[in-house]
Amino acid sequence: MVEARGVVKRFGGLTAVHSLDLTLREGEILGLIGPNGAGKTTLFNLLSGQFPPDAGQIRLLGREIQHLPSHRICRLGLARTFQVPRPFLAMTVFESVLVGAQFGRRVSGVSPSDTAEACLSLTRLGSRREAPVHFLNLAERKRLDLARALATRPRVLLVDEVAAGLNPTEVRETVGILREVHASGIGIIYVEHVMEAVLDISHRVHVLDHGATIAIGTPEEVTRNPAVIEAYLGRSAGS
Numbered sequence: 001m002v003e004a005r006g007v008v009k010r011f012g013g014l015t016a017v018h019s020l021d022l023t024l025r026e027g028e029i030l031g032l033i034g035p036n037g038a039g040k041t042t043l044f045n046l047l048s049g050q051f052p053p054d055a056g057q058i059r060l061l062g063r064e065i066q067h068l069p070s071h072r073i074c075r076l077g078l079a080r081t082f083q084v085p086r087p088f089l090a091m092t093v094f095e096s097v098l099v100g101a102q103f104g105r106r107v108s109g110v111s112p113s114d115t116a117e118a119c120l121s122l123t124r125l126g127s128r129r130e131a132p133v134h135f136l137n138l139a140e141r142k143r144l145d146l147a148r149a150l151a152t153r154p155r156v157l158l159v160d161e162v163a164a165g166l167n168p169t170e171v172r173e174t175v176g177i178l179r180e181v182h183a184s185g186i187g188i189i190y191v192e193h194v195m196e197a198v199l200d201i202s203h204r205v206h207v208l209d210h211g212a213t214i215a216i217g218t219p220e221e222v223t224r225n226p227a228v229i230e231a232y233l234g235r236s237a238g239s
């Protein structure tokens with residue numbers, strides 16, 4: 001569904017992403033992990049068109065997108081959530097999701113309002129639909145960010161740290177929602193530091209360190225990989 005080949009991104013003298021290859025297979029949940037500064041968010045910014053790569057090719061559903069702006073990429077079927085959700089605080093929850101539904105891919109016979117309602121229901125925010133966004137707690141804001149991205153009717157969803165800062169019950173609920181999203185046919189690339197969430201739900205895990213791939217495999221394979229233990233799990237276990 002997504003194919004990145006030889007992707008490079010530099011910020012001045014720093015190469016944040018080094019000639020990276022990444023594949024999201026049809027209907028897959030791909031975990032994307034790595035220590036702080038590994039390049040995960042930069043890669044999401046490249047895939048979603050926040051800025052173009054300095055080199056390399058990115059394909060979404062077979063089409064080259066590396067030079068398209070984010071609104072075009074969104075309409076082609078790729079949506080993302082943000083590490084720090086940025087909803088419109090003055091709007092109600094429903095209005096905020098409706099903006100996503102009006103902005104995204106249109107499907108004949110389904111109104112933006114119906115789409116927004118379905119996304120609120122999926123993210124367990126139906127009872128909060130009339131609440132102003134600034135009334136929501138962190139877990140609800142994270143779910144709202146997910147609802148807004150889903151309202152654009154993506155085929156591929158980039159999820160950035162939706163479990164960060166949540167308690168174990170909220171993490172389980174979020175993982176349950178992501179499973180439902182996946183069951184509806186959406187491919188997911190999931191960046192997460194909360195290991196129990198990302199290892200639980202991912203079919204494969206792609207591990208980055210210093211902007212380069214250090215391992216790709218099943219959750220079991222990558223957690224046994226010495227390079228991963230050294231670069232990431234070892235450091236977080238020790239910290």
Ligand SMILES: Nc1ncnc2c1ncn2[C@@H]1O[C@H](COP(=O)(O)OP(=O)(O)OP(=O)(O)O)[C@@H](O)[C@H]1O
Pocket residue numbers: 011014016034035036037038039040041042043
């Ligand atoms: N806009 C920017 N300008 C300059 N440097 C940047 C910019 N964005 C990211 N970087 C640098 O690129 C590298 C990769 O950062 P990135 O945020 O992609 O890592 P990450 O894996 O998402 O980290 P984290 O897990 O902490 O979110 C870091 O060294 C970071 O300081």
